Each structure stands twice: as structure tokens, then as C-alpha cells.
Amino acid sequence: MRWRARAGLVAIVVVTLTGIAAAPAFGAPATVPVALTTAAVIRVLSGWPADRRRIALITGGAGLVSLAATAGVVWLDAAGPPAASGWLFGESVGLLILVLLAVRAAPVRPAIVSAGLAGVAVPLLLVRVSAGPPTPAALAGFAVWALFAVLAAVIGLYLRSLDDLRARSVRAARQEQRLRLARDLHDFVAHDVSEMLAQAQAGQILAEHDPEQALAMFGRIEHAALHALGSMDRTVRMLHDPDLGPGLDAVPERGADSPGPDVAAGPAAARTPLPALADLADLTERFSSSGTAKVRLDLDALLHEAERVPRDVSATAYRIVVESLTNVRRHARTASRVEVSVRRLRDDAGHALEVMVTDDARTGTTPDEHQAGGGSAGRRTAGGGARGGLGLAGLTERAEALGGTLTAGPRTPHGWHVTATLPLTLTPSDLSTAPAGA
Incomplete structure (x- = not known):
């Protein structure tokens, strides 16, 4: 992540200096906004996905800069030369990328505002190279670029829905795993622990009247404890082994011959189906x-x-x-x-x-x-x-x-x-x- 941030910073400096250096030849209204828009795209991509909360701010800022440059051209009646069209094309592509990313990742309300500003700025870029009243060709160009802005927003919405679906699937899988572990602990460990409790209570009663039989209770308690350890070991394996399905596949062996905790914890522990x-x-x-x-x-x-x-x-x-x-x-x-x-x-x-x-x-x-x-x-x-x-x-x-x-x-x-x-x-x-x- 650090090298991406550093590389992004270097690219931003280079792009910004390039836009400033080209201003005398193509006009500052054409080169400076495209340099800033490109820098904004680089900033978002270099910090993705950690800086998702800043995407709306960056996208909205790029849209405002573009709209301000367009308004300045109209106010001063300073349309750029035809050679500036290439710069404007680069700015429009950058704005469309920001629209897509903002709609995909930013919070809903900021995404609407920021993507709206950047999306409106895209077709208005044609004003900077158009002189005089709008012609049918110019209006068609406005419509095409507006359609591109809408298409970028639609793609962003589609990707956002996929991200939400993926996040819900992960949450559902985690919840299912928690429930599965809870069922295992309840169904098996609780049974063995309750058996240990019953044996211990019986042993306390028998200790006064029949010490030998009370002593035999310890072996049964140990047997139940081994069962409980086997159940817990299987539960832990379920957490670590992604190949264990919904608790019905490979698990450590249970029963009278179950290995002790030191053996069962090893990587080569015996595995059989669930009881x-x-x-x-x-x-x-x-x-x-x-x-x-x-x-x-x-x-x-x-x-x-x-x-x-x-x-x-x-x-x-x-x-x-x-x-x-x-x-x-x-x-x-x-x-x-x-x-x-x-x-x-x-x-x-x-x-x-x-x-x-x-x-x-x-x-x-x-x-x-x-x-x-x-x-x-x-x-x-x-x-x-x-x-x-x-x-x-x-x-x-x-x-x-x-x-x-x-x-x-x-x-x-x-x-x-x-x-x-x-x-x-x-x-x-x-x-x-x-x-x-x-």
C-alpha cells in the first residue's frame, strides 16, 4: 500500500506539472482542469479501497473545477483552439471514471451529489471548444457525452450491487459458521460436560459409603472429558480448515479410542465422519x-x-x-x-x-x-x-x-x-x- 501511495504521489506531481507547462500552447482552461482531474483519478486509485470515504469529496472537487473552468470560458468568451480537444477528451474520460468509482463506493448521499457534479461537467466540456450558438451537431455531442455519464453511473451501480451482494454473502457465511459452532458445542460438548457433572455429583455421594466405587467415577469422568476435548478439537479444526463443509465432513475421531489432547491437536490426527x-x-x-x-x-x-x-x-x-x-x-x-x-x-x-x-x-x-x-x-x-x-x-x-x-x-x-x-x-x-x- 505504501509503494502505491508513493507512486501515486509522484504521478500526481508529474501530471500537474505537465498541465501547467502545456497551458501556454493549448490554454489553461484546457490543460489545467485535465491535469487536476487526472491527478484526482490517480489519487483515488492509489488509495483504493482504503480511501472510499474520500472518493465523493475528490469526485465532487474535480467536477467543480471542471464546471468552473467551463463557466470561465463562457464568461470570458475564450473558447480554446481545436487542438485543445484532445485535452478535453482526457478530462471527460477522467470525470467518467470518477463518476463510476463514486457511485460504486461512496456513501449514498455524497455519491449522488459528487457524481451529479462530475456527470453534468462531462457534456458541458464541449462548450470550451464551441463558438457561437449551439448547432445540431453540438447538441448531438452533448447528448452523447451525457449518455456516457449516465452509462458510467449505471456501471457503478451494478458494481455496487455486486459488492453489496458479496458483503452480504460473507456476513451470512460468518453467521452460519457461528451457528454451526454453537450447535456443535451445544450438541456434543454440553452433553459430555453434563455427563462429567453427573459423575462428579454421584462420586461425592458415594465417597462416604463406597470409596472404591467413587474412585471408579474418575475414569468415567476422564472418558467424558476426552469426548469433550475431541468435540472442541473438531470445532477448532472447522475454523482453521476451509475444506470442512457444514460440519459433516472430515473431523477428528470420537469414541473410546479418541486420542488425547496432545495427539488430537496434531496435523496428522485421525479423521472420521461426524458421529x-x-x-x-x-x-x-x-x-x-x-x-x-x-x-x-x-x-x-x-x-x-x-x-x-x-x-x-x-x-x-x-x-x-x-x-x-x-x-x-x-x-x-x-x-x-x-x-x-x-x-x-x-x-x-x-x-x-x-x-x-x-x-x-x-x-x-x-x-x-x-x-x-x-x-x-x-x-x-x-x-x-x-x-x-x-x-x-x-x-x-x-x-x-x-x-x-x-x-x-x-x-x-x-x-x-x-x-x-x-x-x-x-x-x-x-x-x-x-x-x-x-
């Missing part, structure tokens, strides 16, 4: 071992092979189960049994994946039970989450984006359910091997 249906067994087993509620997983045999389920559907189904189990741990501590069912449905509309998570927590009837998280107290329906874009509300949006649905609410006579239906595309071989009633 999916195949990871539900490990998820439910860890949940059962970390609390009083036991989880029963019913996974359709056809769905055990990950390649038969679209990756985005599989990952979304896993997230729904994670969020549901996290809510059980937070809001349904009286639950003793949780049922997780993932099966394939087939009807006239096609194939779909149904994900259902239910618990048997009883709704609290006293303030103490409510405080303890009994049943549906304190929960949110799928569409009524308190945190926009996160939790069940965010998962509802993800399910709808896939063409599916997600509902949540209390069960009869007690408990809670989360049910999602996601469209599922299967291959012909899958259809032939699947049971008819699945």
Missing part, C-alpha cells in the same frame, strides 16, 4: 453408566450399515438422541428408564427414518420435585426453546431442512418423548433385503 447411527450404542452405554437412568437402544438392523443412510440424516439423528439424553439428565432426574428407538418406516410417501426417545420421569408435584428436575418441569417443546438456534429448536430446524419433522412433549401417563421423522433414501438392494413391515 452417526453406528455410534449410538457407545453413546447409550456411556449414558447408562453415568447415572441412574438405564437406556434401552432399539436400532433397526438395516440401519447398522452406515453407508445405507445418508450422512446428513445419520448425523442429525445422532444429534437428536444426544440432545434428548442431555435433557433427560438435566430435567428428568427421576427417570429410571429411557427408550431410544431408531427404525425405518415405509409408506406411500416413501421411506423415512424415525427417531424416538422416551423416558418414564414423573412430573413433579411439589416444589422440591420440580427443583430436582422431575419429569416435564422446566423442559421446552421442540418449537419453544429458550435459546434460538440451539437445543430442540435448532434440531427442529435441521429436521425441517432435510424435509422431516420433530416433535416433543409430555407422554401419557407420565414422562417425555422426542420424535423425529427424517426422509430416507435407500438403494434398490436395501429395498430387497429389508423386511416388508419395517
